[in-house]
Amino acid sequence: MKTKKSEPLFHIVKRKSMPIKYQMLVRLLAIVAALIVCAVVTVITTKMNPFAVFSAVFSGAFGSTRKVWITLQDTAILLIIALALTPAFKMKFWNIGGEGQVLIGGLGAAACMIVFGDKLPDPVLILIMLLSAVGLGALWGAIPAIFKAIWNTNETLSTLMMNYIAIQIVAFFTIFWEVPKGSGKIGIINQNTNAGWLFSVGNKYLLIIIIAILVTVGMYVYLKFTKHGYEISVVGESEMTARYAGIRSGLVIIRTMIISGGLCGLAGFLLVSGIHHTITTTVAGGQGFTAVMVSWLAQFNPFAMMGASLLIILLGHGASEISTSCGLNQSFGDIITGIILFFIIGCEFFIRYRVVFRKKGGKA
Amino acid sequence: MIDLVAFIPRAIGQSVPLLYGCTGEIITEKSGNLNLGIPGVMYVGGICGVIGAFAYEQATRGGQMVGFLAIMIPILCSLLGSLLMGLLYCFLTVTLRANQNVTGLAMTTFGVGFGNFFGGSLIKLSGSDVPTIALSRTSAYFSCSLPFADHLGWFGKIFLSYGFLAYIAFILAIYAGFALKKTRTGLHLRAVGENPGTADAAGINVTAYKYMATCIGCMVAGLGGLYYVMDYASGIWSNDAFGDRGWLAIALVIFCIWKPGIGIIASILFGGLYIIYLYIPAGMDHMELKELYKMIPYVVTLIVLVVTSMRNKRDSQPPASLGLPYFREER
Numbered sequence: 001m002k003t004k005k006s007e008p009l010f011h012i013v014k015r016k017s018m019p020i021k022y023q024m025l026v027r028l029l030a031i032v033a034a035l036i037v038c039a040v041v042t043v044i045t046t047k048m049n050p051f052a053v054f055s056a057v058f059s060g061a062f063g064s065t066r067k068v069w070i071t072l073q074d075t076a077i078l079l080i081i082a083l084a085l086t087p088a089f090k091m092k093f094w095n096i097g098g099e100g101q102v103l104i105g106g107l108g109a110a111a112c113m114i115v116f117g118d119k120l121p122d123p124v125l126i127l128i129m130l131l132s133a134v135g136l137g138a139l140w141g142a143i144p145a146i147f148k149a150i151w152n153t154n155e156t157l158s159t160l161m162m163n164y165i166a167i168q169i170v171a172f173f174t175i176f177w178e179v180p181k182g183s184g185k186i187g188i189i190n191q192n193t194n195a196g197w198l199f200s201v202g203n204k205y206l207l208i209i210i211i212a213i214l215v216t217v218g219m220y221v222y223l224k225f226t227k228h229g230y231e232i233s234v235v236g237e238s239e240m241t242a243r244y245a246g247i248r249s250g251l252v253i254i255r256t257m258i259i260s261g262g263l264c265g266l267a268g269f270l271l272v273s274g275i276h277h278t279i280t281t282t283v284a285g286g287q288g289f290t291a292v293m294v295s296w297l298a299q300f301n302p303f304a305m306m307g308a309s310l311l312i313i314l315l316g317h318g319a320s321e322i323s324t325s326c327g328l329n330q331s332f333g334d335i336i337t338g339i340i341l342f343f344i345i346g347c348e349f350f351i352r353y354r355v356v357f358r359k360k361g362g363k364a
Numbered sequence: 365m366i367d368l369v370a371f372i373p374r375a376i377g378q379s380v381p382l383l384y385g386c387t388g389e390i391i392t393e394k395s396g397n398l399n400l401g402i403p404g405v406m407y408v409g410g411i412c413g414v415i416g417a418f419a420y421e422q423a424t425r426g427g428q429m430v431g432f433l434a435i436m437i438p439i440l441c442s443l444l445g446s447l448l449m450g451l452l453y454c455f456l457t458v459t460l461r462a463n464q465n466v467t468g469l470a471m472t473t474f475g476v477g478f479g480n481f482f483g484g485s486l487i488k489l490s491g492s493d494v495p496t497i498a499l500s501r502t503s504a505y506f507s508c509s510l511p512f513a514d515h516l517g518w519f520g521k522i523f524l525s526y527g528f529l530a531y532i533a534f535i536l537a538i539y540a541g542f543a544l545k546k547t548r549t550g551l552h553l554r555a556v557g558e559n560p561g562t563a564d565a566a567g568i569n570v571t572a573y574k575y576m577a578t579c580i581g582c583m584v585a586g587l588g589g590l591y592y593v594m595d596y597a598s599g600i601w602s603n604d605a606f607g608d609r610g611w612l613a614i615a616l617v618i619f620c621i622w623k624p625g626i627g628i629i630a631s632i633l634f635g636g637l638y639i640i641y642l643y644i645p646a647g648m649d650h651m652e653l654k655e656l657y658k659m660i661p662y663v664v665t666l667i668v669l670v671v672t673s674m675r676n677k678r679d680s681q682p683p684a685s686l687g688l689p690y691f692r693e694e695r
Contacts, residue, residue: 157665
């Protein structure tokens, strides 16, 4: 039997709330700490001088005017996907099917480009592409939502399976429409006529960035100031409360997932019509998953997501610059992104909880 | 018609990584942790084994490899790698109470990146002069089947033609099913997953059980990655070859309603579905149809998910606190 009762060295207390200023400080410190760890990892694997590492990251993302635009454009796409997923997450609906919703939207756009390429005037064609992309994305989001609403099917796994179904459908159509036969890819669609290519405002990157900003503002207003947004937060906080308040949560789930999937479809449209002008199974490039983390890191705040997606894209481009210049594998960026994410995920603890150490004399 | 004697061994070969992942994830989920990082963990388990084997093969070039070391070094490296991933997941979700879905996805990003990075850069980083990572010597030890398998015709082919890691997968799954159901540790673990508050009040160390179950689960899953590289792929690492098996393993957990015994049958079924497209005649001028056949396992998973949720039976439900962090002061 123990006779002497020992008091633990520290215990953990939940904070009531932390001023925004300190929250930002904690996150900033976490990012700085993560960058230091990343730099150490980079120096060990590449044997580069640590300052050279940071300058390489910087030149990878902002080295020339073109690179700056590409960084902003990629940020815009990631931002749109993250914004698309946000209303679903706020409702505690874990939509990790962003990848598939983007892909199937892209397929919708590409299909219209191929089928109607030389039959319709350009503005009509682009409008049809947009509609079919958004519609297919919304459908892809609605299917798991309907299962969830009626039978409470686990949405994490059903949306995930929808990703792979979308990938195989795209794989099917890439061989169906392959140019030339036997190459296994579609190649640039309408290269001579540019039919269905997104028109440019200023330069070819600006329009996508403007759309992303509009979506950000729109999503902020939608979540914060509309009845739908309010219903989403109530369903997310407690389904019981929602039922008590007369909110039909099944309907809210389906409606929100249609919006979520539709916006992912928009991102797919922009990727196909505005950037790649072709469709492959990797056109979404894992951004459906990265966007989950962007949305969560920003605590579902649309404006904070701008910063989060810029950070992720910046590091990705930087890491790819380093891996190219050192002849290393492109996946280096994923390792760096992973490390940063671990630190930011971990730092949330210090925002929500407080560690109280044992005081001398035995009384805490 | 499908040649079953040729088909079944290939289906079982495909099923082993799924079974490892599935058993590992069941153990993890029984503690209330939904570890979406399993795909990443399996990559890490695979590549760590490759790194270990690569180092040992380089060290014994021209010389003779000791069979025991050739097997133990990759296994220990693989276990260590996946253990570290498990500890990281536990530290973030149990100790720091982070969101499990986000942590899991971050681990998958990291793990897949880690696997592909070292898979693609190992040769350059170690400064050796071999063209590709082909660990055929190590693989020979791993895929060595029972000596009398060849003499027993179809019986030998279907039951005895696998490397030892395949048999370990089946033994582990059966043992996990037994331990969860019949032992005191298993009972405590299930209590933690169902209602950590009650378990805590009964004097069970919730944190210790969560750490233990998740780390063991990750180590088991990591062996799946090792099996894939060393046995199935004959010791040749190619980036992204492991594919989405980790995700399928997580889906299998629901398919087999958290019972490792059913997991064995389910994984063999899925292993078969995974390669069935090779056996459906499509003709040379309709190669695109093969891509549609590859969709079958995912569609089946989706249907199974929906059907199990429709039936909604009491004994086929997930652990009640799955995915939720436990904080004693919030009871």
